[in-house]
Amino acid sequence: MPGQVVVTGLGIISPIGIGVSEFWKAALAGHSGVSTITSFDPFPMDGYRSKVAGQVRGFSPERYLDSVQAERVDRYAQFALVAAKEALADSGLHMAREDPRRVGVIVGAGMGGMVMGEREITQLYQHQRPHRVHPNFIPVITLNSASGIVAMAHGAKGPNYTVSTACSSSAHALGQAMQCIKEGRADVVITVGADASITPLVFAGFCSLRALSTKYNDQPERASRPFDRLRDGFVMGEGAGALVLESSVHAKKRRARIYAEVAGYAATSEAYHMVIPREDGEEIATTMRLAIADAGLTPANIDYINAHATSTTIGDAVETKALRQVFRTRADKLAINATKSLVGHTLGAAGAIGGIATVLAIHTGQIHPTANYEEPDPACALRGLSSSVQERKVKAALLNAFGFGSNNAAVVIKRYAA
């Protein structure tokens, strides 16, 4: 019997810090990692409606990875590699002592290897020299390059795949990893969310979707403001989060430190619209209810929500409606925060990064601030939102993530009790 599924290691690359301790310190201080995009070399930012993003600064892959490994993958997979390495070290797991077939890797990625993808496409169309397309182009842009390279780096021969459901990718990866262990198919799953696609074409695409914030180009740190009345769209971010999930039996056998338990998961489709959520919030409410039931809990047991909250006008209001439907009067007693207020929307990495913030809230009793939450919006009025740290002994939390293609995910993470 695998017992419960627990989190034993964390790793992160984010716009507010590389490494969990740097990230958490900045998160508790409510620092925004959003800044002005200086240039999409070779062309300037003038034509872009939005000019801000949560970019990872000071990331030099050679500092963490050997050069061959680093060169063969795109920026997002480099992030995944570094975050997974930190999470494994943090978990104290020694692969040499493990049965490699019992260690899996599940990655959530929304966009994949777009840095090289865009470069190669541009060069091919400009110079029309097909023989000069890089030999690594296909393996790099194939969406499972990160799950592949992470397994290779650690010799993990268990289940290995990538979940790609846009902005909810790594919340689904977390849920899939939990199920994989519960079903007894692996003892350990290195679960990663990663995306790094603040690239000229992808960024232009999000601008054309009219999804990004454009009002705060002169004050980038104020641009990502989930639930605030003056929000005007999301801010693109990049990064990776990694969580080592394992069966409680396995974790106890090796006397691992246990941060929290991943207890429930739900995956649904609204079957409604490619990019617009159903405005009544019912589908999101259903997803949350299913995840809570999957954990064997009721809404009365939940005391903290790590919201999807991207800072779009509609999205945040719909999530608020859904929270009211599920929690009713208790909705105002929940602590709620939005990790995207700090790092922007890291797309495929968002679920994992939000998951890390949730695990740390349970582990430390501190809920990071929602940056820029200054003026409550009547459409998103929830008392548990704060621009300051909230001290709360969290017993059970809900992580929300919704993605283009009309899909929703919710994951229940709770305090571990043997």
Add this chain to the structure above:
Amino acid sequence: MSDRTITENIIKALADYLRRNPESIKPDHHLRDDLGLDSMAVIELLYKIEEAFDIQIPDEDLVRLSTVAAVCEYVEHRLAPAKRPVARSRTAKSRKKKK
């Protein structure tokens, strides 16, 4: 381009998009309530209008483009900034700069 031609062109663009007869589209039609355009469809329509009239429509202007007449008036303002008071001087400036 006269205001009438602008209106005709916009109604034609809408008719093409919705695959319906241009005569069935009236200026007071609400894009969402009468013509059934969701927010993504409005964005797709404005994308076509930007191309047709060589303008860029900032995100903050989208909220007032709710009826056919509002879209037509907006495009007219944008194409003739000197003739009429323009609601947003910044957009007029950026257009001048472009030229």
